[in-house]
Amino acid sequence: MxxxxxxxxxxxxxxxxxxxxxxxxxxxxxxxxxxxxxxxxxxxxxxxTALRWDPLVRDAAGLEIGATCTVRDLYAFAPPDDWRAGGLLAASCEAFLSSFKVWNSATVGGNICMSLPAGPMITLTVALEAEYELWPPDGPARRVDALDFVTGDHQNVLAPGEILRRVRIPGRALEKHAAHRRFTLTHLGRSTVFLIGTRTPGTDDLLLTVTAGTTRPVRLAFDTMPDARTLQQSIDAIPAHLWFADPNGTPEHRHHLTTYFAEEIRGELTAGV
The missing domain is CATH 3.30.43 (Uridine Diphospho-n-acetylenolpyruvylglucosamine Reductase; domain 2)
Structure with a gap:
């Protein structure tokens, strides 16, 4: 246009x-x-794009994603074998409501800063406990937990003139076991719900990230794997005003799907303990 x-x-x-x-x-x-x-x-x-920021940098600390990294470049990245959660990178790219042509231009930072409930780069980075580096118009950079960046539908913590520079994903999160579930009304449609669960190797903890069904990401953390009832109670405790409503689903529908898929994720990660 x-x-x-x-x-x-x-x-x-x-x-x-x-x-x-x-x-x-x-x-x-x-x-x-x-x-x-x-x-x-x-x-x-x-x-x-003229600043030519490095799209992807792998180091001992984990993975750094430049804000202008394209979806195509992220999808093409081959994570090392010890990054058990590395498959989430490609899976989250596949959750875009877009064609491969759009992947050639669309950026990781752009999707995050749009701050839509169904933004898959938000799901990915929150689930992998990422940190965002933000550059204000003046003064030093500040770092924000990915969980705290999006505050509502198309809302975030960026101040006027502030910019997302990079995303840092810690290696310890990439080394976790992971399982994900996503629902759409059509095969290539916008996400109605998108959930990711991770478990630290050698433990039975659970970190469950709920997105798309809520106006901002919700993280449910358990030191030990919860039983089905405890998990459902935690989902039921998500404030009613956070459940999202649009043509892709009502809050009640999204709550139901979240409960259903969360139990599947719990079962899948429990089987790997």
Whole structure:
């Protein structure tokens, strides 16, 4: 779509692009959402791809994902064998409501910053206990737990001019056992619910991440594997106002699916103890 209110595109921003942020600006990375709808309040686009941030960096601490890393690059990444949860990277890419053509442009950071309930990069990074590095317009960078970044449907903690620079996933989370479940109304549809459970090797703990069915991610943590009743009670305790409603499902439907799939995940991870 033509954005007929745009008067300038900043092709080569400085290394700290937020320093020159002004009202009416938008960060441009993949642009797959930006160019899909009218943006009447925008006057200037700031092209982040010119900064050439490394898309993926594997080191002793885990995995670093640059905010401008494309879905295609993440999907193509081959995790090492000792990253038991590494399969979640590709599985989360496959949860996008988009074609492979969009994968060539859509970015990990863009999906996170859109902060939609069904954002699969949010599901992935919260489940793997990631940390986001945010760059304010001025001052030092700050780090935010992925769980705390999204605050509601299309809402997050970013301040005006602040930018998501990178995502850090710790190696200890990638080494966990993992199981996931996802439901859509159609084969390639938007997620109605998307759940991921992880278990630390040699223990019977459980970390269950609930997304898509709620307006923000919900994490249920257990030091020991809960029984079915305890798990259901924990899901029932999720505040009613957090359950999401849209054409893909009612809050009641999403609550039911979450309970059903959470028990499947519990059973799958219990079998591996």
């Amino acid at each position: 033509d954005l007929n209110t745009i008067t300038e595109v900043v092709r080569h921003p400085g290394d700290r692009p937020g320093a020159h942020w002004r009202e009416g600006d938008a960060w441009l990375a993949g642009g797959t959402w930006l160019f899909s709808t009218e943006q009447p309040d925008l006057r200037r686009l700031v092209d982040l």
